Amino acid sequence: MDMQVAKKKLGLKEKYQVMTRGLDWEPSYQKKEDIYPYASYEGIKIHDWDKWEDPFRLTMDAYWKYQAEKERKLYAIIDAYAQNNGHLNVTDARYINTVKLFLTGVSPLEYMAHRGFAHAGRAFPGAGPRVACLMQSLDEIRHAQTQIHALSNFNKHYNGLHDFRHMHDRVWYLSVPKSFFDDAVTAGPFEFMVAIGFSFEYVLTNLLFVPFVSGAAYNGDMGTMTFGFSAQSDEARHMTLGLEVIKFILEQDPDNLPIVQRWIDKWTWRGYRVLTLVAMMMDYMLPKRTMSWKEAWEVYFEENGGALFKDLARYGITMPRCAETIALEKDHLSHQAWGTFYNYGAAAAFHTWVPEKEEMDWLAAKYPQSFDKYYRPRLEFWREQAAKGNRFYNKTLPMLCQTCQIPMLFTEPGDPTKICYREVDYQGSKYHFCSDHCKEIFEHEPEKYVQSWLPVHQIYQGSCFPEGTDPSAEGFDPLAAVLQYYHLEFGRDNLDFEGSEDQKNFDLWRGQATKNG
Amino acid sequence: MHIDLRTVSIKPLRQTFDHVARRIGGDKPASRYQEGTFDLQATANFHYRPTWDPQHEIFDPSRSAIRMADWYAFKDPRQFYYGAYALARAKQQDTAEGNFDFVEGRGLADELPAALRDTVLKLLVPLRHVAWGSNMNNAAICAYGYGTAFTQPCVYQAMDQLGIAQYLTRIGLLLGDVDVLDEAKAAWMDDGAWQGLRRYVEDSFVLKDPFELYVAQNVVLDGLLYPLVYETVIDGVLSARGGTAVAMLTRFMTDWFGETRKWVDATVKTAAAESADNKALLEKWIARWRDRAAGALLPVARIALQEGADAVLAEVVQQFNARLAKAGVAL
DSSP states (O other), X not given: OOOXXXXXXXXXXXXXXHHTGGGOOOOSSSOHHHHSTTSSTTOOOOSOGGXXXXXXXXXXXXXXXXXXXXXXXXXXXXXXXXXXXXXXXXXXXXXXXXXXHHHHHTHHHHXXXXXXXHHHHHHOSOHHHHXXXXXXXXXHHHHHHHHHHHHHHHHHHSSSOTTHHHHHXXXXXXXXXXXXHHHHHHSOHHHHIIXXXXXXXXXXXXXXXXXXXXXXXXXXXXXHHHHHHHHXXXXXXXXXXXXXXXXXXXXXXXXXXXXXXXXXXXHXXXXXXXXXXXXXXXXXXXXXXXXXXXXXXXXXXXXXXXXXXXXXXXXXXXXXXXXXXXXXXXXXXXXXXXXXXXXXTTSSSSOBOOOOHHXXXXXXXXXXXXXXXXIHHHHHHHHHHHHTTOOOOOOSOOOBOTTTOOBSOOEETTEEEEEOOEXXXXXXXXXXXXXXXXXXXXXHSHHHHTTOOOHHHHHHTTTXXXXXXXXXXTTOOHHHHHHHHHTOOTTTTSSXXXXXXXXXXXXXXXXXXXXXX | OOOOOOOOOOOOSOSSOHHHHHHHTSSOOOOHHHHTTTTOSOOSOOOSOOTTOTTSOSSOGGXXXXXXSOGGGOOXXXXXXXXXXXXXXXXXXXXXXXXXXXXXXXXXXXXXXXXXXXXXXXXXXXXXHHHHHHHHHHHHHHHHSSSHHHHHHHHHHHHHHHHHHHHHHHHHHHHSOHHHHHHHHHHHHHOHHHHHHHHHHHHHHTOOOHHHHHIIIIIIIHHHHIXXXXXXXXXXXXXXXXXXXXXXXXXXXXXHHHHHHHHHHHHHHHHHHHOHHHHHHHHHHHHHHHHHHHHHHHHHHHHHHGGGHHHHHHHHHHHHHHHHHHTTOOO
């Protein structure tokens, strides 16, 4: 009889280790620093990559099986939603503008995350984090594509989405999310992980991704809602990775703490500034609101984030100082942002409007300290003017913050009547900032932020006209030329919602779908 | 019989996104591959130079010596966007799972002749490190290459190779146990038979040109390794010696290579057809890496084929040359 020697049993953790980091080896034909050339220049010290705790254990066979099941369901719903003209079931056509903001502003970032995690997933000398990053890279291209596919049907029927990739690289307000991600990707791999893996995915995701998806659910947009829900389990993995990265770096060497703290401070603020767009979306653009921006900030950052930073206190990490400024801004952020877009509604690829009376009452209830006092009178004035045929479009280009690239629209912390300006002289030039935090970020790395491609500067330098434009020609209209460069169709993509093609078509089609003609 | 189901019909304003329409010759319905691929990567107005590579923009075609007027000339014949990719692999893993169950459930691994099992372990298990190397290389091509049409399939390829490394690990654990993995790693590190291949892989890790890396990894190394090991040794020679069970366990690799080579061929063909310079460069790269790979694979082939290795490898190289000739690269 054959004597079988009992096989050694591997626990789940060991099994996953032989399936991932066990595949790696110490090279001898090439130097490690040549194979991983980007691993040390940020000053982060890692002594033992084997101390990395895999945040999830998913082998590729299980990944494929699980993800394919989700894809099957998702695309079945996307198809059914399109076939059934699901877009006509949204609360009202103003809602579609949130979708425009998402596709032009956020989906291209998902793609950037895909490439950024491919970079991180190659750059770390530790095999454990490399595998986790690559899996996220793969997820992120999924998110970019499922969003494009789900929103493709909106593009067929509504304006403002038709050239989202082109716009993302050019349109003035889209340089805010674009520069945010460019900033992260051009940082070293460790900073990228703190910026995106931790600050963005872990700390801020509930304030970016979730409001759009919940907004979709509240407003009858099943397509967007479904890709959001389908991404949920991916996001859960990304969050655990973000947290593990922070803990791992901090446990490796005490010298890492000040570097990581500075990154957390920086990226919480950078991320928060991008959320300006989300804040106004939540308070102004959703016909049926889920919660106010202020409430979302209090729940997801002050409460949940507060607990997180308490947890990280054992590593010496403290709550980012910018949280105090943000708390002072939370009564004002969305109102100031929407006011700006209402002004610049001729140069935006979505429609703007003055909220209805009951919407203003909602805002007053949610913002008792600020809305009626500072913002309602302005909105009501604009409404009166519009009713008289004086819908106002600002054609003067605003000054932008050198760091976050948002127009200088924010007010002094604690004084909502005074615009906040900061400036720095650097190598003979003056640079302008919206806040102390953006100024500090610049001061730490001026050689990086002087490179910013600021849309307003670029327009004045003549870089944002279609090729062959002659700005010295008689009757030259700079705004028209800039919109052409943006591929933004005047009168269709921009201006007030009232009287827009979107509004007319939606009413017409909804009538066709619900009434006998 | 035709059933006329009626839905409310609305005439859309447009069929697809403008950037897609510009590429498919007008506003007409586009496929999910097209909408999920064309122009997804940023090409203009980058804000900052990478601190890790200040000589280049974030995405920069000059990282490669290959020149393309349009990097979206590359097309994946499989039309893989994420959803199509995940579905295709899920199906293959289902088959693989069935095959592993079959072999395990019937105790077929224990019935393999001892010498054959020994050969299989010696040949296949160290290859998990080669697949891992490909995972790293395809991550690099995806990160530093230009244009979604070229880089997107590389993330799929990277994760496929991780999957292959994991299947090879499972084969090791099925035919042996965890010590087998350590022994294979020791062979990979120190055994003379593997050093040429390990040197090849480590040298590929420091290549900076993403397209040359593509050539060294996806065109050449896989182009010789898979026909040699999986198609010839496992499916042919060892199956004839009673190793069909092993062929069942490596079916994923055989099918995978049959599929991915079509994409690799299309990529080479498009780049070579672009210009005489590209073609000359590809010929130089492919010939140089082919000769190195063939030299490195010979001692590996001997593990299973002994003195027959030279002739088999020569045949594999010949088939490789013929395949590349069809893709427009004369070697």
